[in-house]
Amino acid sequence: MSENAGQPVWLITGSSAGLGLALTRYALSQGHRVIATSRSPPKTPDLVQEVESQGGKWLALDTTQTDQQIKEIVRQAESFFGRIDVLVNNAAFCVLGAVEDLPDADIVLQMRTNFLGPVRIMQAVLPGMRKRRSGMIMNVSSTQGFVASHACGVYAASKFALEAMSEACRAEVAAFGIRVLIIEPGAFRTGFANPSAAKYIEPSEAYAGEHVVNQRLIQVNKYIGTAMGSPEKAAMVMFEAATGKGAAGELIEKEKILRVILGPDSWKAIDMKIKELRRSADLIQEVAASTNL
Template structure:
């Protein structure tokens, strides 16, 4: 890595965010860590006083997005990479999750990242360069019983980000949506992963899912350090993929989801095509 970049990373105190921050700093980059408690990254501040800054920040607090971007520009003069990493899982059936909890998940996984992107884009457009890294999940491409609340935010983030990628490409700004499987972060840790109160109607349906997610802490197959190395190297590369699955399970499960979707499309293609007006030419769209 020959050119130094300036990063803003939310949720940088642990997990993917911490690993990305450490690897970026090791390569000579500048890092602005957006964390709830700056003391959680005091060791990084001590080790890299000239290239690291910690900013107290709640990733769901959209009102402070501009302040965070200003802190990066004031300290390092630019913003090259924005990593929207902060997030948490919430497990429960649709009837078990309250509206307030669903909205909280959407605030964290969609509205918070969107506010930060809007705050950073004027800087990146002026630079004619920048990379936006949206930390999604394999749960942003497929879902299953019990994870609808989490997947809702990640599906929304991916759709919003896919449109964003086309909007900002003419300004030299890239978007990369990262879709990890199970990585050895604190995602599954007690007190981090949240569970809705179980209803008897869904107890048997979700029992295996609840047990699997609660029991995964510390045995996940994904290595956050290897993931961070790949993400940082891509931020320095000439090209980035729009979507980047991480981990063998993510590649397998997302691939299976695409294949099932194509099979279902083929199965219903004739009936679906038959719902158009007869004789009306197909629309011609700009994209």
């Protein structure tokens, strides 16, 4: 029996880059067992070899696959080490553009990738977690999953939906000893917004030029690769959050925190949204109360 046979088993989607890769590496470095996934493992043979040389596994998983295909992949993942203790729904991409300009096919693909796929994976791992009465589901959202901004409408919608499902699921599975966390990353130095990974919708005439949509698209392109967030530091916090270890993990577990905010930029945007919600709720209180029979 290997020396780490009793260590937790992770299933991490989107492991070939960004936060997924950083978390995969960090969990392995801590002696945990990791099943990494990506859409096309043959495209990253060095990463596959790196993970497997440390006792991990790598599977092909595309979040747009059918419900039955995802269930089969999860069954295969569970067969490697006998269970899945931590699910990290990290795989995602973003479609950027004005709501009016968004092609229907891109809206559907965005929701299938960022929302429906993660939900199906959750559904596939929950029976095993319920049976063992333990487990952790960590859904990677975004600042945009709490604060939607211009040019990010459908991406934000996909993350808002994932957050809503996470909140509901958290309440439903707590009795089974299963925890659910939402990760709220800000801007991190990954390739997430690169044109090769993201989908930029060319603004129509009304949204071109000096319009805020076009200016946002220009801004995102301009700052690719210059974000201040460190994926490696984010991975450490995510690991602590999942395990309840370290300063971050102890705080999150003790205070029953649902949303783990990563990055001062994310904290600032979320804090501003909360303040605005508080202001609006206070102002509209009497109007709300006036509608009863």
